[in-house]
Amino acid sequence: MGAIKNKKSGLKSPERLYNRYSGVPVVYVESDEDQYVFGECWFKEQSSRLEFNPVAARQGNAGEATSGCNAVIDAVRAERIAGNPAWGIVDRDAVFSHRRWDLVHETDDRTFDEAKPFGRHVKVLRRWEMESYLIDVPCVEKCRAEYKMGGMRPEREVWAELLTDCQALVPHAALNAVHHEFCEEGVGDGRTNRMVNRSDVENRLIQPALTALAARHATCSERYVQYLSGAEAFDEPGQEDPVRVVSLLRRVHGKAVLSRFESRHGLQSLKGPLAARIKEAGRVPDELKEFVSHAVTEN
Template identity: 60%
Template sequence: MGAVKNKPGLQAPNQLFVRYSGVPVVYVESEEDYYIFGEWFKDQLSRLEFLAVNNRLGSSASGCGAVIEAVRTEVASGNPAWGIVDRDAVMSADRWDLVHEIDDSCFDSSLPFGQRVKVLRRWEMESYLVDGDLLEQHRSELLMQAPRSSAEVWGELLADCQALIPHAALNATHHDYKKSGLGDGCTDRFQDREEVESSFVENILISLEKHHLDCRDLYAQHLNQVAAFDTTEAPLEPRVQSLLRRVHGKAVLSRFKSRHRIRDDFRGLLAARIKTAGRVPEELSDFVQMAMNS
């Protein structure tokens, strides 16, 4: 993640002072999240601190559960603490009502882990890096090619999200059976949803069926629930953004990189481009402002 780490917002010289000066601490799931938030909110780093939860004193645990526990124990000790977790945290907690919730206002107001823990509307942090215009800017500059039209790029991303509907449904099925999830790059070689279903899904279901006779019915239920996030009446960009609430953002980026033969880890560059373009998600800016005012 070298491309992510070397960002000016993360080099504030007064961070040691800030950590112990009573400003709110916002725990995040990983080092990668820390670097992205540090880039997006570098102008606020004198008023709050982001901290990857595995760097918390006395703990090396990471992930959504560790963030929730860190906030709980810090607040109980009288320290100003907040947390941000991926939307997949509600699946980890078996809150299927929220996994399938399409309405943002209902999702936000549910507060499954309390008011101090922000649950992202999109599936994971990387889902916010799926910006068609900025991805295309990076691709065209890297490959020294003329940029494609916005409609072409967003159409390509929509096809990727649709191809990943079965991937998300299979991962939910695996979660139900307490099995490890499928990798983010496992659909890269398949062109579209039809090919994913015919050349990939069937093999997974055959394997699952050896021990779980109901797997096809369960998969079909999850498939319909994931597909419900495709707002077919909307323009391309809102359709992609809606599906990113449920399909895996890392897998979308993996498909884009594989198709265009991009080998660099461009997450840090995308985060910087989003900051420069003024496209930091409002839901995150609002949460950070609330934390600073606590």
């Protein structure tokens, strides 16, 4: 089959010819990190039946996007038209990029899943981004303890810590929505790392940012309140901390949650180790396992 991959053809990429004859479905993902987590860690055992490819590695047609969620959507559409079994995974923030505010603020998983805004072959993650699935308390705490060469803390303590992080990032998410609406550069995921809690974020980040924005956009404070309400709806105050954290991870930025945790504990990037730990512990989310199973069985 390697000879087929190396042959020239009328197709834009040899991989497209290979996939057509091999019959192995390809799942396009947004980044190399996504490919590593999904393809090399969590679903490595499916490599003979399903191939995860970062979309940037694909040679597309003129006019197609070359990176991010739009590139995944373009790639799946083009491959399907060419007769190749292709799928895609995009972060939930893709509906944010496309200004689908109804889905950005949809708290019901079934309603969100059934919407399929980019077609039935593109899976939109329920959580904000791939990193949001790495926030798994037993694995996060194990990685922290190993890095620090110390003991494991009680899970309830770690859940409480992460809930504080998620709540602190609710206004961060709302502020980024305001920036996006007005076509302004967003606030980075590490901006709240030195801010203790939500009140600290509101005083040190939100108020100065809205004051600056008001000079250019008179309605920014009003829009912020609306986006804040939409983000707050993902919290479930009557539930236990684990339920609240997982629910909030649908709207707050997963990269920002990890960044706060790493900064607070003096850690380097946990993404790779966390992905491996989650796989070893058998804690890959059912949502993703169900999608992969569906992609394998329905070409």
